[in-house]
Amino acid sequence: MERAILVTTFAAAMGTAIVGGMFYAFSSFVMRALARIAPEQGVAAMNSINVVVITPSFMVVFVGTALLCLALAAMAVFAWQQPGSQLVLAASLLYLVGNFGLTMRLNQPMNLRLAALPSAEALAYWAQYLQAWTMWNHVRTAAALLAAALFITALMRS
Numbered sequence: 037m038e039r040a041i042l043v044t045t046f047a048a049a050m051g052t053a054i055v056g057g058m059f060y061a062f063s064s065f066v067m068r069a070l071a072r073i074a075p076e077q078g079v080a081a082m083n084s085i086n087v088v089v090i091t092p093s094f095m096v097v098f099v100g101t102a103l104l105c106l107a108l109a110a111m112a113v114f115a116w117q118q119p120g121s122q123l124v125l126a127a128s129l130l131y132l133v134g135n136f137g138l139t140m141r142l143n144q145p146m147n148l149r150l151a152a153l154p155s156a157e158a159l160a161y162w163a164q165y166l167q168a169w170t171m172w173n174h175v176r177t178a179a180a181l182l183a184a185a186l187f188i189t190a191l192m193r194s
Contacts, residue, residue, distance in 0.1 A: 041111055042194060045124060048108055049187035051101030052131050056180030058094075059135075063177050067170045075162045079150065082165075086147045102136040105129075105183075120190030127186035134179025142172045 066085075070078040105128035112125035146169050150158055 041108075041115070042191065044104055044108055044111075045120075045187055045191055045194075048101060048104040048127070048131075049184050049191065051097050051104060052127070052135075052180045052187060053184040054097050055101060055131075055135055056177055056184055059173055059177040059180055063170060063174050067166060067173070071166050075159045076155075078166075079155075079158045079162055082147075083151050086151065098136075098139075102132060105131045105136075118194075120193040123186045123190035123193070127183040127190065130179050130186065131183040134183070135176050138172055138176050138179070143169055143176070
């Protein structure tokens with residue numbers, strides 16, 4: 037691989053690993069902790085998390101990794117015969133669909149719905165939200181960590 041592609045692939049590996057780690061934390065203990073407290077407190081805590089997560093540091097990693105994956109996917113197609121190109125393409129698509137896509141299509145709409153519901157309706161929705169949000173977060177976690185592993189494998193083959 038050329039140096040620019042190597043550096044970009046390394047950055048994508050780091051970004052996918054960081055995102056996977058954040059999602060892993062939610063899947064392994066954050067959502068379970070929120071499920072153990074009173075629904076009013078769980079809803080309030082999740083709504084607060086969904087507001088404070090929108091920071092430059094998170095957005096640079098989450099969206100920046102998606103942009104790197106778009107660039108790497110295009111590069112992989114044009115460099116198809118180069119070692120690791122197929123892995124880079126697979127990793128890029130896995131992150132784009134399994135993380136960015138699922139977030140925008142499923143998890144984020146659930147977050148917006150939870151925040152927009154009146155209190156009584158939010159409490160009634162809470163159990164369903166916990167189950168569905170967490171299930172899709174497990175998928176996002178696996179997708180990000182698998183993408184990181186594929187990027188690292190591609191780097192090792194270059």
